Amino acid sequence: MLPLPLAPSAASPGASPGTAPGTSRSRRRVRMLPGFGLTMGYTLLYVSLIVLIPLSAAFLRSAELGPARFWHVVTEPRVLASLRLSFGAALLAAALNGVFGFIIAWALTRQRFPGRRLFDAIIDLPFALPTAVAGIALTSLYAPNGWIGQLLLPMGIRVAYTPLGIVVALAFVSLPFVVRTLQPVLGDLDREVERAAETLGASTLQSFRWVVLPSIWPTLLTGVALGFSRAVGEYGSVIFIAGNIPMVSEIAPLMIMTKLEQYQYAQATAIAVVMLLASFALMFGINGLQLWAQRRRRRR
Amino acid sequence: MIRGEQIPEELGRYALLAVALLYLVGLVALPLVVVFIEAFAHGIGSYVAALLDPYALAAMRLTLLTAAIVVPLNVLFGIAAAWAIAKFEFRGKNALITAIDLPFAVSPVISGLIYVLMFGAQGWFGPWLMAHGVRIIFAVPGIVLATTFVTVPFVARELIPLMQTQGNDEELTALSLGASGWQTFWLVTLPNIRWGLLYGVLLCNARAMGEFGAVSVVSGHIRGLTNTLPLHIEILHSEYNYVGAFASASILALLALVTLLAKTLLERRHPELRAGVTARA
Numbered sequence: 001m002l003p004l005p006l007a008p009s010a011a012s013p014g015a016s017p018g019t020a021p022g023t024s025r026s027r028r029r030v031r032m033l034p035g036f037g038l039t040m041g042y043t044l045l046y047v048s049l050i051v052l053i054p055l056s057a058a059f060l061r062s063a064e065l066g067p068a069r070f071w072h073v074v075t076e077p078r079v080l081a082s083l084r085l086s087f088g089a090a091l092l093a094a095a096l097n098g099v100f101g102f103i104i105a106w107a108l109t110r111q112r113f114p115g116r117r118l119f120d121a122i123i124d125l126p127f128a129l130p131t132a133v134a135g136i137a138l139t140s141l142y143a144p145n146g147w148i149g150q151l152l153l154p155m156g157i158r159v160a161y162t163p164l165g166i167v168v169a170l171a172f173v174s175l176p177f178v179v180r181t182l183q184p185v186l187g188d189l190d191r192e193v194e195r196a197a198e199t200l201g202a203s204t205l206q207s208f209r210w211v212v213l214p215s216i217w218p219t220l221l222t223g224v225a226l227g228f229s230r231a232v233g234e235y236g237s238v239i240f241i242a243g244n245i246p247m248v249s250e251i252a253p254l255m256i257m258t259k260l261e262q263y264q265y266a267q268a269t270a271i272a273v274v275m276l277l278a279s280f281a282l283m284f285g286i287n288g289l290q291l292w293a294q295r296r297r298r299r300r
Numbered sequence: 301m302i303r304g305e306q307i308p309e310e311l312g313r314y315a316l317l318a319v320a321l322l323y324l325v326g327l328v329a330l331p332l333v334v335v336f337i338e339a340f341a342h343g344i345g346s347y348v349a350a351l352l353d354p355y356a357l358a359a360m361r362l363t364l365l366t367a368a369i370v371v372p373l374n375v376l377f378g379i380a381a382a383w384a385i386a387k388f389e390f391r392g393k394n395a396l397i398t399a400i401d402l403p404f405a406v407s408p409v410i411s412g413l414i415y416v417l418m419f420g421a422q423g424w425f426g427p428w429l430m431a432h433g434v435r436i437i438f439a440v441p442g443i444v445l446a447t448t449f450v451t452v453p454f455v456a457r458e459l460i461p462l463m464q465t466q467g468n469d470e471e472l473t474a475l476s477l478g479a480s481g482w483q484t485f486w487l488v489t490l491p492n493i494r495w496g497l498l499y500g501v502l503l504c505n506a507r508a509m510g511e512f513g514a515v516s517v518v519s520g521h522i523r524g525l526t527n528t529l530p531l532h533i534e535i536l537h538s539e540y541n542y543v544g545a546f547a548s549a550s551i552l553a554l555l556a557l558v559t560l561l562a563k564t565l566l567e568r569r570h571p572e573l574r575a576g577v578t579a580r581a
Contacts, residue, residue, distance in 0.1 A: 034481035039384040054414040100323045107320040128556035130510025132530040133549040137331035233407025236512035253409035279405040
């Protein structure tokens, strides 16, 4: 009795994905899905035309500057200040969300309270709300005469039109990354272990420090890194609230914009390349973090 | 077991809950509320007038047009990419997925800049385009290109994990029963991925209509011609026309609310959809 070569069972166990160019001998008998050439060709063409070639333009154009001028451009005090601000404010915002995002994720997965589903849905608002809308709304809210700005002013805290405003805008855009990364892992965490720790006399705080935190740590770091990488290049929500004062509250993407408006393409491109390199490094770092977090979770 | 710290612990629990909700309200909920309050600050008459302003209408039209071009392009790409990546094994698959993800890692301003470097007056193809009377930068094609770049990953990243978990068995069965490749796709694959596709389209559309930074670089801000709705908001805001700015913003905020609602409903019925784009977007 010959197994039907076309039957799904013949293809499913080891080689469930359609197996394109491979070496296995049985493959001759197992019919492949059609369309690999067409879809792969289209995918490569599209990614090259839309993503890879335009991105390579940034690197090639900045190379025209030569290393000495490139260095000169990116270490110009105003540029350096903008880079420091973008990275510093993004780091602060991501760290802030690391703390508050953790508490929010804990509240949403572990607590029952009225309106929980509404609060859970609203976490994704920064994904869906256009950045320009977020920008003007946060500005109006945190301006000295705004709803929240008014409350902070007597304490001497000014948010809008200061670097603190930038942190608020970046915290807004990066919040969902931290919460959404933590939520599934906090939900899966074995509560029996926590209970066991508590029956053995550990306080909630102790069980958090010695049981919850060690297993959630890599995930928390992943969420914070994702939030940071989203925040570092953010433009739309920031420029409204920042005040955009050179050397004080001017972010790096705005610096690129300013150089472009002055037709200083090479300078704009040099700043862009610095940011791109940082973003790509972050991307690989995050992939590594995610692998680490997954492996840790599987081991437990 | 009755313990001494029980009551303080309960208190701590409520305090933490209060901190979480306060943070969410102050940072996320109130900005949404303030958009509508400011939009109606001078009554419904000026709200409607601001929306019926010819420049506002032109901006809405351009935003709709851009999304109408960009979303189908990225749907077609997303389906093709997911088919190639999820249904077949090949070398360099991870590198390809990383390339598709790249736009998520790039600052919006840089997403616009790279197209200026390609097609702008000083760009690679700028002189040639100029000689042939083709305008891309500071014109609609540039806006479409920059928006396409920014939204490349949305549909693909949603469909890839979905199609990977579904496997190839159903398609192979259809083929063995004599269906053609296209029939298999239309009658087997597409119905299987339709909710994931809808989910990806929703998020792709929201981003396409709301994109600001990338479009700002390539648009040139010509009122009535190359101003999208988000850029229109910026111009009005810088002119201290707050009712106008927030009226336009309220349209985009409504779009965001509809997107969120549809997304939440989809996730409730199909929890597996969460694994896709939102993990990275």
